[in-house]
Amino acid sequence: MFSNGYLLLTTKENMTTTEPIPLQSTHRQPLVMVDTALFTILDQRLCLILARRKDAPFEGVLALPGGFVHVQEDADTEAAARRVIHGKIGIDAPYLEQLFTFSGMARDPRGWSVSVTYYALIPSSLLGRNDGVETFPVDALPALPFDHGQIVAQAVERLRGKATYSSLPAFLLPGEFTMNDLHRIYEQTIGARLDKASFRHKILDQGIIEPIPERFRVGAHRPAQLYRLASRMLTAFERRI
Amino acid sequence: MFSNGYLLLTTKENMTTTEPIPLQSTHRQPLVMVDTALFTILDQRLCLILARRKDAPFEGVLALPGGFVHVQEDADTEAAARRVIHGKIGIDAPYLEQLFTFSGMARDPRGWSVSVTYYALIPSSLLGRNDGVETFPVDALPALPFDHGQIVAQAVERLRGKATYSSLPAFLLPGEFTMNDLHRIYEQTIGARLDKASFRHKILDQGIIEPIPERFRVGAHRPAQLYRLASRMLTAFERRI
DNA sequence: AAATGTTAATTGCAATAAACAAATAACTAT
DNA sequence: ATAGTTATTTGTTTATTGCAATTAACATTT
Secondary structure, three states: OOOOOOOOOOOHHHHHHOOOOOOOOOOOOOEEEEEEEEEEEEOOEEEEEEEEOOOOOOOOOEEOOEEEOOOOOOOOHHHHHHHHHHHHHOOOOOEEEEEEEEEEOOOOOOOOEEEEEEEEEOOHHHOOOOOOEEEEEOOOOOOOOOOHHHHHHHHHHHHHHHHOOOOHHHHHOOOOEEHHHHHHHHHHHHOOOOOHHHHHHHHHHHOOEEEEEEEEEEEOEEEEEEEEEOHHHOOHHHHOO | OOOOOOOOOOOHHHHHHOOOOOOOOOOOOOEEEEEEEEEEEEOOEEEEEEEEOOOOOOOOOEEOOEEEOOOOOOOOHHHHHHHHHHHHHOOOOOEEEEEEEEEEOOOOOOOOEEEEEEEEEOOHHHOOOOOOEEEEEHHHOOOOOOOHHHHHHHHHHHHHHHHOOOOHHHHHOOOOEEHHHHHHHHHHHHOOOOOHHHHHHHHHHHOOEEEEEEEEEEEOEEEEEEEEEOHHHOOHHHHOO
């Protein structure tokens, strides 16, 4: 059957030649769900988007948006996460990344379960009015059901870890922003002070943003150069905006 | 029922007061398994431990050690991974970390599945003789079944990413090692040349290892100081060794 | 015993990057 | 015009890193 030694990846071709194996685990299988930590910036503070649960357990309680994985419909758990996010706040997240998979007996009163968690960065400009959706600064969250507190803690840690040396926080901003906007966002996500001059150098050297020619934000001060994410930083999705 | 507003975490206490909710997902649930990428150093090369599969599909083919999650027995997926590793090579992995959760229709001929993957670092000194277990340099692997090639690629990437600024590679070494041993391991895992002097400085400044007083490795050269992982770097498990 | 070879460990210096402090620029509002 | 506000730049100082050369402590060979 495997005369060529090894098979690399199960493609659709060899799936049809492989007879379907109805093998089931001899053990009861857990529930598989996805939960999402959605970050945004409001009033220059790093915030989390929470939604009131529609079903038991914890019906009506604020929690991370989540749901079961739909084996028939979802291509994978990331697709499930996108579906959950779209269903909850009506938009596609510009930045979405798998965080961690939580599991065990204790996390859900329904029993042993697995939750594949994702975190996403969402510019507040994309947020409309949504029923049952509320935002909270990450340093002033309500108590959360299940192990969602743990999930949030890990999401914040990951975001902070990545923010220091990547373009991540820029995804929390709208298309145009000033150097100071970006500076504030980085300070918020990292949770510490950053030197303005050094920050400017690092960001520009890395080439993750580019100035928009002739575009400035005016006000009671020297006009501020407007920047945008460098085109090479954008996903195919973003470029379409 | 939730008169105090919110519940933080589902503890054993409130699990008994919460009536068991036999709620099931309205959708068919996927198979949940764990797969492990086990790294070790042999002949000063970064290697991966593979095992021949005992069951269909791909029976007899070399693959990442893995298995189904046992809802009854496993505390969580990490416990399942530890069980798999122990069953396969008979030891507990000194360093074990969750890598990524792969999912979807295409990865397993049995249908839609979820694999929570882990990677582990195992000093070759702990490896005994094991039936059906073989090691391969990561840059000379056989073709692998399922999506295991992808899993390995991601594991190597993660290891390389973390190695640069952490104590990770030190877990691939036995209890005592020289600065040169460590230097070689870092070069292997990172896959690039590192300046010896700078390396020495960085490692010692970070305090991830400490010299063992009065202990040297002798040979046809100036005796080399022996080091060990600084005690604060060790897990509770490691300290017992 | 002296010379040689080998690897360990240290040192010095140039290049680079980061942190800190301050000055200057370009406006608005009064 | 002047004061106020924020943007941007310019130095100066302080680590960090990369590279090359040097010294140390042996074993081995002659």
